[in-house]
Amino acid sequence: MSARSTPESGSARGVVAGARPVKEVRRAVDWGSLAPLRIRARVVAEGVYAGAHRSARKGAGVEFGGHRAYTPGDDLRHLDVRSLLRHDHLLVRQFETETDRALRLVVDASASMAYRGSRALGAKLAWAALVAAALARVAIKSGDPVGMSFIGGSKDARPVPVRGGREVFERVVDALESQSAEGEAGASLAMLNDAIGSIARSARRGSVVVVLSDLLDLPAEAAARIGAICTRGCVVVVVQTLDPDEADFPFKETVRLKSLEGGVTVETDEAARERYLAALAAEQGAWREALVRRGAKLLTTTTDRDPVAAVRAIVEAAL
Amino acid sequence: MSFLTVLALAVAALIAAPYLAHRLRRQRADEVPFAPARLVPEAPPKARRRARLEDRSLFAIRAASVVALALLGASPLVRCSRLALSRGGASVAVAIVIDDSMSMRAKDGGDRSRFARAKKGAEEILASLREGDAAAIVLAGAPARVGLAATTDVGAARAALEGVVESDRATDLDGAVAIARTLVGQLPQIDRRVIVLSDLADGNADAPPLGGAADATVPVWVAMPELAKDTDAADCGILAADRAGGRARVRFACSLPRAAAGREVQIKDGDKVLQTASLPQTALGEVMLPIVGDDARELFAVLTGDDAVAADDRALVVVESGPAAIAVVGDRSDDAVSTGGAPVVEQALAALHVDMAVRPIPQAPDRREDTAAFAAMLVDDPPGFTPEQRHALAAFVDRGGVLVLALGRRAAAAPLGATFEPFLARAVGFGPTPTQSADPASGAPALGDAAASLSDLAAKGRAALAPDDASAFEPILKWSDGAPFVMRRARGRGEVWVTTLPFSVDVSDMALRPGFLSLLDAIVGDAKERSSPLRGDVGVPWVFAGAGAVEAIGPGGRVASSRDDGALRIVPTLIGPHRLTVDGTPELRVAAPVQREIDLRPRAVASTATSSSLGGGVSVVDVSWAIALVLLVLVAAETVVRAVTRPRGEIA
Incomplete structure (x- = not known):
């Protein structure tokens, strides 16, 4: 009787950096069918309606753009007093921004992002990199500046400061291609602070912050820290990027599962599927609640999805 | 057991190999990287049990395959x-x-x-x-x-x-x-x-x-x-159960006297016990039980307790089951001998120990029911028969009786209206005999050597039949001049015998000769064969001479009949009552066990x-082919089980 892992369809056994052992900290990115990143990103960006990005953004400005629910930290000057007196609802008036719409990309490059199942187009980091590059391409074509930072990852890969112009795309792609999945993001807040600290301090109102991460091994305070960016008038879109195996738990037989961060090993089988999915949904719910409360948005996608659709969904969420 | 056989059987020790392989494989579950492993619970016991069960099916098949392989190598091994x-x-x-x-x-x-x-x-x-x-x-x-x-x-x-x-x-x-x-x-x-x-x-x-x-x-x-x-096997069986005079007489036999200990005989009417009596501790004995009430009831005698053979523990109680009687019709004063005692024919029958009652009656019965008790009727020198007598006697012969007519002087002088029809169509004559001796050769088949004793009979005459009548009979014994002396003719299921000398010693010395005893013995044997005894030994055929159709229902169902020497025969092979239908007439007979068969x-x-x-x-016995077949089935089953239990999508 085989006791090997047996995914539901196809060979879904997780593969990490080809034949490299699990315990190795540094993990090269399995690009799969997503390479070459530069060309694939342009193709994906071409598939996205660029005009959507340039459409009116809602934030602080002079032209009224609608209402949204008040969240603690909002500028009280924009509180709609009439609505409060008339309907006893705390609503904040939104205005068309007149500032630039810089795109700040945050890509999780911790060790867990190296995972790629058999159904995925590539490793989670590769898929996130493609989406990030495509978003950068869309933004640059719209004339918006683009910056990028990493959660974890190789120390050789430097963050890309916010810049405008065509050459930024090349720098973004170079940074992504030189990245590898390493580091344990959950060990401390240092990695997260390195990635979003500068954004929280310097992002201008109206900036769009897109976080691409599996949200699996981030510290417990990560949701609050990321959501807090919204208080600066930024649009925050968190994209939870999961491998299909992580989304549906395809294992049938007894299998030993070892986490990529944290050193957790569990022997389990198909019977654990329901409880796993429930735990995953609960964790997603917690993230969603923490982010939405701050005005951020949470998207969940898997790496077997079409990147074009994912980029389009992110752009629409950022509007 | 050869060395190779031992070696082959030693292969069976490899039965542990599949077990070890399964244990090792269970401990070597694949390690798979999985980022959200911290969200995955440990496998619940139910799932693990199921995995073990799946393992067990394969393990059992593989272990059986190893044993079959060892047996195949050691065969031919099985001794039976x-x-x-x-x-x-x-x-x-x-x-x-x-x-x-x-x-x-x-x-x-x-x-x-x-x-x-x-x-x-x-x-x-x-x-x-x-x-x-x-x-x-x-x-x-x-x-x-x-x-x-x-x-x-x-x-x-x-x-x-x-x-x-x-x-x-x-x-x-x-x-x-x-x-x-x-x-x-x-x-x-x-x-x-x-x-x-x-x-x-x-x-x-x-x-x-x-x-x-x-x-x-x-x-x-x-x-x-x-x-x-x-x-130690012991058996008791009921040999006969008769009912007469308000009593039932049960004869039984046991293989050992102690076999009767603690056993009882019951007279039952259906499930109702009418009488009970203990069996005496003897190998052969009788038990008498009083019975009151309706004679028409069908009663059974049953032995209580168990023994080696249950079939003989139950018997039908029959009424008057003894052998039928022989009637001797004659004038006792004429037939008496000068030395006294019974008529000579009765003395001769007593000397034969015929196991049949001999009943002298003064004249031939004129009612059919009066003939029912008789198997044979010896009529000595009758002066013809009245019409009623003729009807009764004809019915008697038709149902299987044997009628013996000893013709003499009175037969020849029968009064008007008193004839011998339907047995003889014409009148009988009586006159001087040209010879005093019988032809021994003609009587040898029926009478044996005793036929030679019928010579010099000092007969004062002999009866003569009309040629038409004589030709209708089969001669059994002839006079030395060729005239018929004793003859017989079948009629219905019975027979008519005719002698041309009466039994009286006043007419001839025939009744005093050994040949006469042989003649009576032949007649009695014929009567026994044609009579319908109520009880007979199992296995002894019942012969129905002259019957056209016989049907029998025995304890085991319908009993087939066969025809042998022109007579229908039925062989009862099972103990118990047999209900017969002889030419449309119902009849009850009982097949009884043979006493010596109870001796075990x-x-x-x-x-x-x-x-x-x-x-x-x-x-x-070489069972290699069977073991090989089993091995083939096991291999096929192993393949099927593996195919069924292998998860979809697994890459071999």
Whole structure:
């Protein structure tokens, strides 16, 4: 009787950096069918309606753009007093921004992002990199500046400061291609602070912050820290990027599962599927609640999805 | 057991290999990287149990495959107890004697009767025969008879054996062995044997040992001595149960006197017990029980308790079951002898010990019901018959009675209206006899040597029949001048005998001669054969001479009839009442057990008849093909189980 892992369809056994052992900290990115990143990103960006990005953004400005629910930290000057007196609802008036719409990309490059199942187009980091590059391409074509930072990852890969112009795309792609999945993001807040600290301090109102991460091994305070960016008038879109195996738990037989961060090993089988999915949904719910409360948005996608659709969904969420 | 066999069996030790392999594989579950592993719970016990069960099915199949492989290497290994002939290279001719008597119904504490075990043994013997061997089957239930003549067609022998069923007959082992020797004695096979499958309980425990060297050319092998090993078996059976005069008389027999201890005989009307009495502790005895009430009830005598044979523990209580009587019609004053005593014909019948009551009556009965009690009627010199008498006598003969007309002077002087019709169409004459002697040669077939004594009879005359009447009869004895002396003619189911001399010693000395006793013996024998006794021994045929159709329903269902020598015969093989229909007339007869069959003591067997050189009960059976087949099935099952339990999508 085989006791090997047996995914539901196809060979879904997780593969990490080809034949490299699990315990190795540094993990090269399995690009799969997503390479070459530069060309694939342009193709994906071409598939996205660029005009959507340039459409009116809602934030602080002079032209009224609608209402949204008040969240603690909002500028009280924009509180709609009439609505409060008339309907006893705390609503904040939104205005068309007149500032630039810089795109700040945050890509999780911790060790867990190296995972790629058999159904995925590539490793989670590769898929996130493609989406990030495509978003950068869309933004640059719209004339918006683009910056990028990493959660974890190789120390050789430097963050890309916010810049405008065509050459930024090349720098973004170079940074992504030189990245590898390493580091344990959950060990401390240092990695997260390195990635979003500068954004929280310097992002201008109206900036769009897109976080691409599996949200699996981030510290417990990560949701609050990321959501807090919204208080600066930024649009925050968190994209939870999961491998299909992580989304549906395809294992049938007894299998030993070892986490990529944290050193957790569990022997389990198909019977654990329901409880796993429930735990995953609960964790997603917690993230969603923490982010939405701050005005951020949470998207969940898997790496077997079409990147074009994912980029389009992110752009629409950022509007 | 050879070294190779041991070595092959040692392979069975590898049965542990699949177990170890399964254990090792279970401990070597694959480690798979999975980022959200911290969200995954440990496997619940249920899932693990299921995995173990799946493992167990494969483990069982693989372990069985290893054992089958070891057995295949060690075979032929299996030894089982089967009857088989010890034989050289030549063909064998065997006559299988199967005892189908009542004692073979004993089960000796097991589930199967002795007969079933003997039949199984016969099947095994037939299975051990080879091409060119001959087999015959003889049944030892009395009378011994041929079940199948010698044949080389083993299939036919099997079919004949299949048709052999249990019966309640007595045992005739000697007769069966003699028949068996005759069947195979003349066959071309050099190796000829008689195989006896019997409990040897033939009621002749003190007889010479069975299988002695009476005929060394055909040895006897008592193949299953275990059938006779249960010497503790005991049986009691009801031989007869009669009802007369408000009492039931139950005759019983037991194989041992102690077998009757604690047992009772009950008279039952259905399930209702009318009377109960204890059996006296004797091997043969009677019990009398009073019965009151309606005679028309059908009562049964039943022995309580259990014994070796249950079939003989129940018998129908019949009314007047004794043999029918013989009527002697004559003038006692004329027939009396000068020395006194009964008429000479009655004295002659008493001397014959005919086991039938002799009842003198003054004149022929003129009512049919008056003839019912008689099997034969001897009418001495009747002066003709009245019309009523003629009707009654004709009915008497038609139903199977034997009428003997001894014609003399009075017969010739019959008054007007008193004739002998329908037996004789014309008048009878009486006159001087040209000769005083009978022709012994003509009477030899019926009377034997005693016919010679009928010479110089000092007859004062003899009766003469009209030629038409004489030609209608079959002469049994002739006068020396060729005239018929004694003749007979069949009518209906009975017969009419005519003698041309009366029985009276005043007319001739015929009644004083030994030949007369032979003549009466022949008449009585004929009467017994044609009479319908209510009870007879099981296995002894009932003959219905002159009957056109006979149907019989016995304890086991319909009993087939056969025609032998022009007469219908029915052989009762089971104890109990048989309801007959003879030419439309219902009749009840009872087949009773034979007393000696209740004696279960086995007969001695000659030492040569149990020699292992003739055969044995152990045989090596090659079951390699069966093991190979099982192994093939196991391999197929292993493949199927693996295919069924392998998860979808797994890459081999």
